[in-house]
Amino acid sequence: MASFVSSSNVVNVFNLRKHKLQLVRDFYSFNFNSPIFTRSKGRVRKKQSSVVRLVTTNQDIDFTNPDWIKHYQEDFESRFNLPHLRDVLDIEPRLTTFSLNGRGPQIVDGADVPEDRKNGYVNEDDRALLKAIKYCSPNSAGAECIDPDCSWVEQWVHRAGPRKQIYFEPGEVKAGIVTCGGLCPGLNDVIRQIVITLELYGVKKIAGFQYGYRGFFDQDLPEIALSRHMVQNINLAGGSLLGVSRGGANIGDIVDSIQARELDMLFVLGGNGTHAGANAIHNECRRRKMKVSVVGVPKTIDNDILLMDKTFGFDTAVEEAQRAINSAYIEAHSAYHGIGLVKLMGRSSGFIAMQASLASGQIDVCLIPEVPFKFSGPYGVLRHLEHLIQTKGSAVICVAEGAGQDLLEKSNLTDASGNVILGDIGVHIQQQIKRHFKEIGVPADVKYIDPTYMIRACRANASDAILCTVLGQNAVHGAFAGYSGITVGICNSHYVYLPIPEVISSPRVVDPNSRMWHRCLTSTGQPDFC
Numbered sequence: 001m002a003s004f005v006s007s008s009n010v011v012n013v014f015n016l017r018k019h020k021l022q023l024v025r026d027f028y029s030f031n032f033n034s035p036i037f038t039r040s041k042g043r044v045r046k047k048q049s050s051v052v053r054l055v056t057t058n059q060d061i062d063f064t065n066p067d068w069i070k071h072y073q074e075d076f077e078s079r080f081n082l083p084h085l086r087d088v089l090d091i092e093p094r095l096t097t098f099s100l101n102g103r104g105p106q107i108v109d110g111a112d113v114p115e116d117r118k119n120g121y122v123n124e125d126d127r128a129l130l131k132a133i134k135y136c137s138p139n140s141a142g143a144e145c146i147d148p149d150c151s152w153v154e155q156w157v158h159r160a161g162p163r164k165q166i167y168f169e170p171g172e173v174k175a176g177i178v179t180c181g182g183l184c185p186g187l188n189d190v191i192r193q194i195v196i197t198l199e200l201y202g203v204k205k206i207a208g209f210q211y212g213y214r215g216f217f218d219q220d221l222p223e224i225a226l227s228r229h230m231v232q233n234i235n236l237a238g239g240s241l242l243g244v245s246r247g248g249a250n251i252g253d254i255v256d257s258i259q260a261r262e263l264d265m266l267f268v269l270g271g272n273g274t275h276a277g278a279n280a281i282h283n284e285c286r287r288r289k290m291k292v293s294v295v296g297v298p299k300t301i302d303n304d305i306l307l308m309d310k311t312f313g314f315d316t317a318v319e320e321a322q323r324a325i326n327s328a329y330i331e332a333h334s335a336y337h338g339i340g341l342v343k344l345m346g347r348s349s350g351f352i353a354m355q356a357s358l359a360s361g362q363i364d365v366c367l368i369p370e371v372p373f374k375f376s377g378p379y380g381v382l383r384h385l386e387h388l389i390q391t392k393g394s395a396v397i398c399v400a401e402g403a404g405q406d407l408l409e410k411s412n413l414t415d416a417s418g419n420v421i422l423g424d425i426g427v428h429i430q431q432q433i434k435r436h437f438k439e440i441g442v443p444a445d446v447k448y449i450d451p452t453y454m455i456r457a458c459r460a461n462a463s464d465a466i467l468c469t470v471l472g473q474n475a476v477h478g479a480f481a482g483y484s485g486i487t488v489g490i491c492n493s494h495y496v497y498l499p500i501p502e503v504i505s506s507p508r509v510v511d512p513n514s515r516m517w518h519r520c521l522t523s524t525g526q527p528d529f530c
């Protein structure tokens with residue numbers, strides 16, 4: 001069976017549930033020998049009455065149907081429709097208690113909204129455009145096309161922000177916050193902002209759950225009562241006030257615990273795994289007809305959540321990674337035939353390695369999981385290193401932890417959450433380089449730096465701190481608006497709400513055909529290692 005497209009942004013488009021449209025890799029990588037295309041005056045055209053073959057679905061997109069865009073958009077709209085408590089519960093909204101004037105008096109139940117505050121709320125029907133580029137052809141750099149003619153198809157997603165109508169009585173709300181997975185700069189900023197915004201609505205009971213989902217069932221981990229006073233300065237330090245953990249998420253037990261603790265809202269900060277858990281919690285609450293809003297805030301240093309411009313902590317990680325790269329450069333540059341090697345995080349996505357390489361300008365070779373490479377042989381990395389040593393006298397390599405796993409022995413080991421434990425590509429490369437230069441009789445001074453935990457234990461930089469602030473506020477606005485099973489994000493520079501399944505069906509990855517990867521290659525000057 002054909003595999004799916006690996007470009008994250010194309011995956012978004014085709015990241016479809018059972019009855020949805022799905023296209024196959026060979027279609028989207030434009031296999032021009034495919035029976036569905038013909039060539040005409042150098043342009044690729046689809047053959048008349050061609051219907052793109054679809055996998056795992058009974059439904060095809062027939063691009064010869066003049067209404068296909070309309071159907072596509074209807075389908076898109078239904079996929080991105082936000083799950084709401086109203087869908088399963090008979091509940092009425094009330095006027096918000098959230099004052100747009102910050103410290104101004106809160107609007108009391110039944111009172112008229114003062115004139116000066118009427119225009120500041122986000123309407124439920126407000127939308128933001130997910131994609132901003134119209135590609136002329138599938139051959140345009142980084143093209144994300146739906147049909148072979150790259151037709152312009154508007155894709156609208158829901159705008160985030162405070163609504164005028166809310167679905168909870170703030171004074172009666174008990175809200176919970178939990179942070180799961182690995183650390184990420186900015187976790188404390190988000191916790192802080194959620195607490196502050198909840199209090200602005202008038203919420204008095206805010207519970208922090210300790211060490212990820214474990215905090216819901218481990219009797220030795222009591223809830224932490226959170227208040228503005230308590231979280232005021234937590235953003236000044238990295239880590240998570242609440243602690244994090246992997247594994248141990250039994251959804252039934254967690255929902256029992258939510259029920260027993262009478263939670264009305266749950267804010268879940270975490271990556272793909274955490275969001276899968278949050279969505280399962282949302283579904284179980286829904287099945288039990290519980291009035292609980294479950295809202296995610298994507299936390300992934302790897303930046304591997306679909307559709308989003310970036311996730312919080314990523315910028316900070318890149319900035320920190322540059323320091324390691326700079327050290328590697330100085331070591332390599334100062335040594336006789338110095339080779340600096342830096343391994344950065346990125347299990348399946350090379351964003352940190354790519355961006356840090358671009359930012360530093362000191363990298364000669366950047367290796368990421370999305371782009372296979374040969375290490376030895378005439379077109380391999382080792383041969384290029386020989387060339388760099390001959391011509392420049394030194395070289396610096398940046399490798400993402402998930403890169404080149406095919407060169408290592410598979411361990412089949414997994415961590416507590418079921419994530420595959422990867423082989424150490426950094427150590428492997430270091431050994432290979434040392435051995436190779438010894439074999440060819442050329443001296444090489446290899447210095448290996450692994451700043452893995454240093455880049456994620458630090459506090460958020462300014463741009464991440466702002467992102468965290470907005471995401472934290474929007475998470476609370478989303479819960480009060482009655483949404484559940486959603487997450488917050490920044491898409492195409494606008495803040496939006498997205499249904500969880502749409503952002504976690506696969507990890508977001510670097511598109512090897514994207515402008516950004518090409519810019520990285522321009523910067524490093526590396527050849528294709530294959």
Ligand SMILES: Nc1ncnc2c1ncn2[C@@H]1O[C@H](COP(=O)(O)OP(=O)(O)OP(=O)(O)O)[C@@H](O)[C@H]1O
Binds near residue numbers: 180247248276302419
């Ligand atoms: N498919 C799933 N369904 C329910 N819970 C899950 C699922 N996958 C992971 N979890 C739970 O979510 C929590 C976090 O998962 P994981 O360790 O994979 O981190 P993550 O959220 O992906 O963050 P990171 O980016 O740091 O890897 C764990 O407690 C794990 O048990």
Ligand SMILES: O=P(O)(O)OC[C@H]1O[C@](O)(CO)[C@@H](O)[C@@H]1O
Binds near residue numbers: 271345415
């Ligand atoms: O050692 P830990 O805490 O499991 O985290 C390591 C993992 O965390 C990640 O940064 C994701 O958060 C991966 O890139 C990395 O493999």
Ligand SMILES: [Mg+2]
Binds near residue numbers: 181271272273
């Ligand atoms: Mg994960």
